[in-house]
Amino acid sequence: MTRMGLKSFWASRRSIVRLYLDPANKLADYPAVGAETCWQKKSFSSFTGDARVPLQELAPVRNGRVRYFSSSAYAGVVWRDDDRGPPRLMIVQPRIQPPTALKAKLLEALRLADSLEDPRHVEQGMKKHREPSPYVLVQNPPRVHAGSYFGPGTISTVHTHIHVASTKGKVDAVFVNAPLSGVQQRNLEDAWGKPVLDRVGLIIEIFGAHAQSKAAKLQVELASLNYYRSRLVRARGKGGARLGFGAGGEAEVVSARGRATGAIGGAGETEIQLQRRRISTRKHRLKSLLAEVDRTQTLHRLARSREGFQPGFGKRLPVVAVVGYTNAGKSSLVAALSRSDMYVDDKLFATLDTRSRRMVLPSGRKVILSDTVGFISDLPVQLVEAFQATLKEVVDADYLLHVIDSSAANANEQRETVLDVLRKIGVSRYKMENCLMEVWNKIDLSGEEIVIHPPEDLPKEVEGINAELFGIRADDTEVKEDGSVAQEVDIANTDEEGGNGGPQLLDLEWTADTEDLPSVRISVLTRTGLLELSRLLDRMIQTESVEEGSVLLEVEHQKLKGVEEEDI
Numbered sequence: 337m338t339r340m341g342l343k344s345f346w347a348s349r350r351s352i353v354r355l356y357l358d359p360a361n362k363l364a365d366y367p368a369v370g371a372e373t374c375w376q377k378k379s380f381s382s383f384t385g386d387a388r389v390p391l392q393e394l395a396p397v398r399n400g401r402v403r404y405f406s407s408s409a410y411a412g413v414v415w416r417d418d419d420r421g422p423p424r425l426m427i428v429q430p431r432i433q434p435p436t437a438l439k440a441k442l443l444e445a446l447r448l449a450d451s452l453e454d455p456r457h458v459e460q461g462m463k464k465h466r467e468p469s470p471y472v473l474v475q476n477p478p479r480v481h482a483g484s485y486f487g488p489g490t491i492s493t494v495h496t497h498i499h500v501a502s503t504k505g506k507v508d509a510v511f512v513n514a515p516l517s518g519v520q521q522r523n524l525e526d527a528w529g530k531p532v533l534d535r536v537g538l539i540i541e542i543f544g545a546h547a548q549s550k551a552a553k554l555q556v557e558l559a560s561l562n563y564y565r566s567r568l569v570r571a572r573g574k575g576g577a578r579l580g581f582g583a584g585g586e587a588e589v590v591s592a593r594g595r596a597t598g599a600i601g602g603a604g605e606t607e608i609q610l611q612r613r614r615i616s617t618r619k620h621r622l623k624s625l626l627a628e629v630d631r632t633q634t635l636h637r638l639a640r641s642r643e644g645f646q647p648g649f650g651k652r653l654p655v656v657a658v659v660g661y662t663n664a665g666k667s668s669l670v671a672a673l674s675r676s677d678m679y680v681d682d683k684l685f686a687t688l689d690t691r692s693r694r695m696v697l698p699s700g701r702k703v704i705l706s707d708t709v710g711f712i713s714d715l716p717v718q719l720v721e722a723f724q725a726t727l728k729e730v731v732d733a734d735y736l737l738h739v740i741d742s743s744a745a746n747a748n749e750q751r752e753t754v755l756d757v758l759r760k761i762g763v764s765r766y767k768m769e770n771c772l773m774e775v776w777n778k779i780d781l782s783g784e785e786i787v788i789h790p791p792e793d794l795p796k797e798v799e800g801i802n803a804e805l806f807g808i809r810a811d812d813t814e815v816k817e818d819g820s821v822a823q824e825v826d827i828a829n830t831d832e833e834g835g836n837g838g839p840q841l842l843d844l845e846w847t848a849d850t851e852d853l854p855s856v857r858i859s860v861l862t863r864t865g866l867l868e869l870s871r872l873l874d875r876m877i878q879t880e881s882v883e884e885g886s887v888l889l890e891v892e893h894q895k896l897k898g899v900e901e902e903d904i
């Protein structure tokens with residue numbers, strides 16, 4: 337039996353491998369896991385006894401879409417966006433009230449389920465017409481069952497639906513649009529015979545599928561570790577042996593006393609302690625790698641924004657962060673305003689990396705537009721902690737353009753969600769009330785009559801303004817990351833870490849007065865309202881820097897007065 341230490345495992349892979357291992361010897365029940373490639377001719381019982389996964393067996397899936405270790409002591413999904421197409425999920429949506437909220441949640445669940453696809457494959461033309469995911473509406477449990485979330489009736493109804501859906505096409509996993517605990521997730525997997533993902537788990541999977549840059553990959557890995565660390569549960573295999581799985585994707589069987597066997601288990605550690613220690617080790621490593629990435633990004637940001645003197649901003653360009661609910665049209669807007677290419681997709685969380693572009697406003701003032709990751713309701717805290725580097729760009733930006741999808745059934749709710757997230761990640765009240773502008777996008781979908789401008793007409797139509805008005809060139813200083821990842825793990829000093837650790841969402845008392853924010857209605861698609869938007873932005877920046885200037889003057893004045901009075 338090949339046995340590789342944690343160190344050599346990390347050194348030999350580029351993405352984290354999440355294995356799907358079933359102690360009950362039912363691998364055949366999981367056709368989606370891609371494990372057939374991994375363990376084609378292996379009987380699953382080889383994982384009982386004193387076994388570890390021979391790591392070279394993972395080689396075939398290393399370039400598949402595989403990640404992390406286990407969601408429970410025996411779970412893990414190996415997603416493979418292969419010839420059979422992206423993973424197909426069966427959605428289980430609890431009937432929440434009122435019906436409009438249910439409709440919005442179900443639509444979102446459908447979009448989430450259809451967003452689990454590697455965009456690179458789509459670009460390579462592998463995209464196939466895809467049927468919407470099957471779904472089943474179930475009773476929202478009046479009382480959550482501690483062990484299984486749903487009651488036995490609901491569980492068996494869903495089981496039947498899964499069976500029916502499986503006869504019409506593959507069903508790779510079940511997506512329950514609710515937060516599940518580790519134990520609930522494992523019991524539902526047992527009952528339904530399919531991998532189960534809850535809302536947070538699926539969002540993390542989507543992030544994993546869409547992460548392209550080094551920073552995004554590191555951040556997603558950290559998020560998944562945060563998520564899975566809190567849901568390690570014990571499982572029993574044959575003969576009462578407990579099965580534990582390491583953070584490195586190794587499966588190992590520990591003795592019935594729960595002590596890990598093997599050299600890397602510290603004396604007296606139970607398997608859960610061992611797994612936690614491995615996760616903590618990797619988290620420390622990831623955090624230090626992310627700190628490096630953050631330093632580099634800050635330097636690039638500074639270099640990019642230094643461009644001559646601008647009143648109110650000294651020697652740097654104001655940074656305008658484009659924020660909003662996922663799929664609101666942020667990347668499309670940045671692309672249209674800066675006349676450059678951005679990755680735009682009708683998927684949730686198409687953008688995970690902050691991308692910056694330069695734009696010239698009607699006054700001739702240059703600004704940096706910064707496209708960011710989208711928000712969602714019930715934003716997983718694990719993501720917020722992990723995506724500090726990306727969210728920092730939003731917090732540090734001078735201005736915020738809040739893009740809202742006006743065609744969404746719950747547009748106002750989405751707006752509130754975004755404002756709430758902004759507040760919680762640390763955007764100041766002053767900034768939210770004075771430096772934020774609302775952009776209601778996709779008005780073409782609202783049925784109003786709209787004049788369509790060909791894009792090349794735009795700058796010429798603007799009279800009396802610099803013809804450079806919109807434009808605005810692509811920022812060529814964009815940093816492309818190479819995607820290389822850590823080579824080894826230092827497993828010394830791996831003390832237990834309490835909770836998820838790290839900064840979390842802030843719990844603040846204040847709510848910003850966001851009733852009278854400047855707002856504009858646009859359609860990026862038809863180029864309606866873009867000029868008005870740029871004028872408004874210009875005005876906001878001018879007013880703001882004048883006011884900022886006058887505040888400063890006032891302070892100076894007070895200081896002078898103080899000095900004079902003291903002198904007298």
Ligand SMILES: Nc1nc2c(ncn2[C@@H]2O[C@H](COP(=O)(O)OP(=O)(O)OP(=O)(O)O)[C@@H](O)[C@H]2O)c(=O)[nH]1
Binds near residue numbers: 684709777779861
């Ligand atoms: N009808 C219509 N569709 C639009 C408009 N603007 C953007 N879209 C579409 O909305 C989808 C999402 O656009 P993106 O620009 O990727 O949205 P995003 O906010 O960057 O999304 P994430 O990065 O996934 O958070 C794409 O399919 C766009 O073509 C618009 O004004 N009208």
Ligand SMILES: [Mg+2]
Binds near residue numbers: 680708
């Ligand atoms: Mg985007």
